[in-house]
Amino acid sequence: AVFKPENVEDFYELGEVLGSGHFGQVRQVRERASGTSWAGKFLKIRKNACSRLGLDRSSVEREVEILQAVQHPNIVTLKDVFESRAEVVLILELVSGGELFDFIAEKENLLENEAIDFMKQILKALTFMHSKNIAHFDLKPENIMLSDKVSPHPNIKLIDFGLAHLFYQGEEYRSTSGTPQYIGPEVINNEPLSTAADMWSIGVITYILLSGLSPFQGDSDEETLKNIIAMKYEFNARYFSTTSSMAKDFIEKLLVKNASERMTAEECLLHPWIKPITRKQAANRNRSSINMKN
Numbered sequence: 249a250v251f252k253p254e255n256v257e258d259f260y261e262l263g264e265v266l267g268s269g270h271f272g273q274v275r276q277v278r279e280r281a282s283g284t285s286w287a288g289k290f291l292k293i294r295k296n297a298c299s300r301l302g303l304d305r306s307s308v309e310r311e312v313e314i315l316q317a318v319q320h321p322n323i324v325t326l327k328d329v330f331e332s333r334a335e336v337v338l339i340l341e342l343v344s345g346g347e348l349f350d351f352i353a354e355k356e357n358l359l360e361n362e363a364i365d366f367m368k369q370i371l372k373a374l375t376f377m378h379s380k381n382i383a384h385f386d387l388k389p390e391n392i393m394l395s396d397k398v399s400p401h402p403n404i405k406l407i408d409f410g411l412a413h414l415f416y417q418g419e420e421y422r423s424t425s426g427t428p429q430y431i432g433p434e435v436i437n438n439e440p441l442s443t444a445a446d447m448w449s450i451g452v453i454t455y456i457l458l459s460g461l462s463p464f465q466g467d468s469d470e471e472t473l474k475n476i477i478a479m480k481y482e483f484n485a486r487y488f489s490t491t492s493s494m495a496k497d498f499i500e501k502l503l504v505k506n507a508s509e510r511m512t513a514e515e516c517l518l519h520p521w522i523k524p525i526t527r528k529q530a531a532n533r534n535r536s537s538i539n540m541k542n
């Protein structure tokens with residue numbers, strides 16, 4: 249793929265750093281022609297295959313290809329791509345509401361209902377991506393952002409498709425990258441992966457959203473990975489006493505060792521926790537609150 253060879257600064261004024269990660273850094277940028285603000289993701293490209301620093305250009309091409317394939321209201325949109333000798337710059341929709349977990353932490357009494365509203369949006373994005381045989385493979389609280397901080401029902405935006413993968417028919421794909429707390433057993437065991445790996449991460453994220461605890465986290469990454477392989481997690485009564493049984497059932501149907509037995513994103517949207525079958529169930533859900541003691 250050929251990206252724009254022009255200098256990104258001829259078209260965008262660089263602003264503050266919004267975040268940085270394994271890839272490089274994200275800065276707020278202002279489009280000179282329109283004054284509109286965007287997010288510029290500056291990716292360092294390695295000069296030759298031997299060098300350790302920077303990303304392979306092909307992996308950047310993959311991220312661009314995937315972002316162009318997944319246009320959805322709950323997924324960050326890609327507007328432009330510039331390339332200089334040593335870096336590629338993705339011009340992305342500016343998502344300025346911060347991370348989902350910061351939003352939850354700041355709120356007062358957050359009902360399960362609001363958690364469900366967020367989860368529904370995440371599941372709609374995943375249903376869309378998975379229907380195109382695209383897996384995110386790095387779902388975690390930092391990559392679930394809010395469109396803005398002001399509206400009472402902010403929109404969810406999935407970001408960072410740097411580890412995402414488009415599955416070709418019958419193709420086998422293995423990878424052991426991802427963040428220990430959120431990866432499934434099949435990732436740790438370097439087994440062939442599928443979109444079901446994202447659903448394990450959704451189980452972990454839901455558990456944290458409702459309790460503030462991370463289900464498998466140990467004192468080290470090694471211990472965390474051991475806990476995942478051993479399926480060692482519990483709903484500690486001190487943190488889950490106010491959590492509805494439907495919420496626990498939702499999590500239990502995602503934290504399943506056998507990836508093919510996990511709920512898909514589509515099935516999650518039909519689960520009674522997300523889609524109540526009776527008015528009584530909906531009322532019951534309202535009485536449950538997110539644990540904010542810790």
Ligand SMILES: Cc1ccnnc1
Nearest residue numbers: 274287340341342343
């Ligand atoms: C961090 C970030 C990424 C993409 N868009 N806005 C903000």
